[in-house]
Amino acid sequence: MKIYVPMDSAAKALGADDVADAIRREAEARGLDVTLIRNGSRGMIWLEPLVEIDRGDGREAFGPVSVEDVPALFDGRMDCLGAVEDIPFFARQTRLTFARCGVIDPLDLADYEAHGGLAGLRRAIAMTAPEIVAEVTDSGLRGRGGAGFPTGIKWKTVMEADAPQKYIVCNADEGDSGTFADRMIMEGDPFTLIEGMTIAGLGVGATRGYVYLRSEYPDAITVMNEAIRIARAKGVLGGDILGSGRAFDMQVRVGAGAYVCGEETSLLNSLEGKRGVVRAKPPLPALEGFLGRPTVVNNVISLATVPVVLEKGAQHYADFGTGRSRGTVTLQIAGNVARGGLFETAFGITLDEVVNDLAGGTRTGRPVKAVQVGGPLGAYIPVANFDAPLGYEELDAKGGLLGHAGLTVFDDSADMLHMARFAMEFCAVESCGKCTPCRIGSVRGVETIDRIARGDADAIPLLTDLCETMTDGSLCALGGFTPLPVMSALTHFPDDFATQKEAAE
Amino acid sequence: MQPTPPIPTDDEIDAILMPHKGREGPLLPMLHGLQAEYGHIPAPAISRIAHIMNMTRAEVHGVVSFYHDFREKPAGRHVVKICCAEACQSVGGDVMVEETLAKLGLDWHATTPNGALTVEPVYCLGLCACGPAAMVDGKVVGRLDAPRLERILTEAGA
Numbered sequence: 001m002k003i004y005v006p007m008d009s010a011a012k013a014l015g016a017d018d019v020a021d022a023i024r025r026e027a028e029a030r031g032l033d034v035t036l037i038r039n040g041s042r043g044m045i046w047l048e049p050l051v052e053i054d055r056g057d058g059r060e061a062f063g064p065v066s067v068e069d070v071p072a073l074f075d076g077r078m079d080c081l082g083a084v085e086d087i088p089f090f091a092r093q094t095r096l097t098f099a100r101c102g103v104i105d106p107l108d109l110a111d112y113e114a115h116g117g118l119a120g121l122r123r124a125i126a127m128t129a130p131e132i133v134a135e136v137t138d139s140g141l142r143g144r145g146g147a148g149f150p151t152g153i154k155w156k157t158v159m160e161a162d163a164p165q166k167y168i169v170c171n172a173d174e175g176d177s178g179t180f181a182d183r184m185i186m187e188g189d190p191f192t193l194i195e196g197m198t199i200a201g202l203g204v205g206a207t208r209g210y211v212y213l214r215s216e217y218p219d220a221i222t223v224m225n226e227a228i229r230i231a232r233a234k235g236v237l238g239g240d241i242l243g244s245g246r247a248f249d250m251q252v253r254v255g256a257g258a259y260v261c262g263e264e265t266s267l268l269n270s271l272e273g274k275r276g277v278v279r280a281k282p283p284l285p286a287l288e289g290f291l292g293r294p295t296v297v298n299n300v301i302s303l304a305t306v307p308v309v310l311e312k313g314a315q316h317y318a319d320f321g322t323g324r325s326r327g328t329v330t331l332q333i334a335g336n337v338a339r340g341g342l343f344e345t346a347f348g349i350t351l352d353e354v355v356n357d358l359a360g361g362t363r364t365g366r367p368v369k370a371v372q373v374g375g376p377l378g379a380y381i382p383v384a385n386f387d388a389p390l391g392y393e394e395l396d397a398k399g400g401l402l403g404h405a406g407l408t409v410f411d412d413s414a415d416m417l418h419m420a421r422f423a424m425e426f427c428a429v430e431s432c433g434k435c436t437p438c439r440i441g442s443v444r445g446v447e448t449i450d451r452i453a454r455g456d457a458d459a460i461p462l463l464t465d466l467c468e469t470m471t472d473g474s475l476c477a478l479g480g481f482t483p484l485p486v487m488s489a490l491t492h493f494p495d496d497f498a499t500q501k502e503a504a505e
Numbered sequence: 506m507q508p509t510p511p512i513p514t515d516d517e518i519d520a521i522l523m524p525h526k527g528r529e530g531p532l533l534p535m536l537h538g539l540q541a542e543y544g545h546i547p548a549p550a551i552s553r554i555a556h557i558m559n560m561t562r563a564e565v566h567g568v569v570s571f572y573h574d575f576r577e578k579p580a581g582r583h584v585v586k587i588c589c590a591e592a593c594q595s596v597g598g599d600v601m602v603e604e605t606l607a608k609l610g611l612d613w614h615a616t617t618p619n620g621a622l623t624v625e626p627v628y629c630l631g632l633c634a635c636g637p638a639a640m641v642d643g644k645v646v647g648r649l650d651a652p653r654l655e656r657i658l659t660e661a662g663a
Contacts, residue, residue: 010632
């Protein structure tokens with residue numbers, strides 16, 4: 001009998017380690033021969049810890065399982081959810097990037113290979129560099145970190161650059177609230193990121209890679225380090241990748257708690273051991289990146305999607321999606337929701353379907369007020385705009401940004417003036433300090449919102465003006481997009497900005 | 506009160522720094538190494554890093570002070586990091602946390618006088634579908650409520 005208990009952080013946060021221990025003890029007490037596998041999460045966080053039991057005729061899911069449930073689980077007295085693949089939230093997904101996440105033992109390379117792993121890398125080894133880059137370009141894959149820049153175009157620039165050393169840098173500084181896809185894949189299927197980075201190395205001629213991983217993710221750091229060690233020992237990484245005679249190796253670098261280091265140029269400075277201050281562009285990191293060398297900087301999900309693109313072909317991937325948003329989007333349904341988690345689907349699904357149908361509305365049962373799409377720098381989208389299809393251009397047209405595809409749901413108790421103030425305050429704390437609109441503007445933004453809160457209506461045009469300055473004048477997305485949550489809150493929820501004044505009158 | 510930690514010698518510091526010296530961009534690994542050993546960045550280490558890396562002490566200090574993670578003095582024996590970001594706020598985390606800290610007389614960033622506990626805000630632990638979330642000495646906790654948070658903080662020595 002095989003029993004799967006996730007070792008994903010979210011599952012652990014809900015007691016998975018204790019459940020695993022209890023299962024081990026119970027199996028021993030009953031004299032049962034149980035193989036306990038710590039898998040990744042299937043992404044249905046409201047069901048975590050989600051335990052799966054395979055008695056030889058397929059995996060059956062149970063959840064959420066507590067320590068107290070374990071005897072009943074063994075007795076067969078616990079309600080079974082059936083196969084994970086049949087749970088509606090799961091059945092409605094298209095899993096390409098996350099196909100193996102939660103299915104396999106994250107640190108079992110043979111299990112990884114048995115589920116399609118390394119097929120993309122093997123194909124890439126037999127291709128020329130321009131062919132690899134063309135494949136990624138044709139797939140339509142765009143940067144999943146938020147900016148949505150075509151991955152293949154970035155790779156082409158690095159490929160064509162002439163330098164004695166090039167680098168692949170994976171941006172795993174997933175600091176945006178409401179996002180956890182990077183963490184999930186690194187904890188649940190780390191070899192896919194390693195494979196993606198290795199393919200990127202072959203494509204652009206880079207032999208060294210770094211994963212810049214935030215210190216707030218200690219579990220992901222442990223899993224990634226162990227996966228890299230295994231990959232190296234098994235010849236997936238190193239001087240002779242899968243016997244090809246080609247070289248690529250990589251390592252994890254741990255961040256140090258600075259949100260702005262998720263911005264690529266700031267990340268590169270941090271990686272070099274400097275203050276994480278933003279660099280002006282140009283020069284592009286693709287030409288002068290890490291240590292001044294041509295560097296691919298891609299998000300975890302972008303790189304982790306590369307193996308499936310190579311395995312199944314560019315066209316297979318591009319056949320999913322809408323408009324210029326091709327392939328799948330790894331939505332992270334977060335915040336005040338009844339059913340939160342990771343939902344991978346073709347681009348084009350509407351917010352309404354995601355929030356009201358899939359997520360089942362709010363956890364508190366109160367009406368939904370707004371969804372912040374794309375993290376702390378994303379807009380608050382009111383219910384009236386829930387018909388927006390989720391795609392890069394589609395959301396842009398609604399005044400928002402898709403970002404890393406995190407959706408944080410708020411119920412009607414949310415005070416949008418407070419949320420706007422928080423956005424400015426966060427920007428003030430996390431600003432790298434290089435450019436004035438961000439460094440000073442965010443502080444003034446907090447003060448101005450406080451004036452509005454005290455009933456000073458004259459401060460509203462001032463805030464609007466300040467936001468314009470920050471948008472136009474900031475060097476990077478931190479100062480440049482902080483106005484998005486602020487202005488969307490002000491525009492769509494004016495009542496939250498007027499109550500104090502009206503009360504005074 | 507917490508005992509003042511002994512000041513490490515140059516040799517002890519160098520033993521932590523030198524294995525990283527040949528790496529590309531060695532400074533953050535060096536600082537993480539120091540903090541893992543001492544719980545903070547000891548003042549003499551700034552001079553040693555400056556010497557080894559051919560930087561000024563001001564430059565090294567500039568890097569140390571830029572990052573939230575690096576401490577200039579040791580934290581309490583237990584560190585509880587509580588998420589204050591949007592997703593945890595959306596499930597009432599901010600209000601619940603403030604009330605609990607006030608009840609126990611705890612301040613953000615401060616260490617309790619008995620040296621047992623430091624409480625710090627953190628902006629996102631990636632547990633956004635099971636907030637409010639916290640990390641207790643590196644161990645994650647989700648779906649916190651006031652009684653549970655109070656128990657965690659009290660057990661840690663608040």
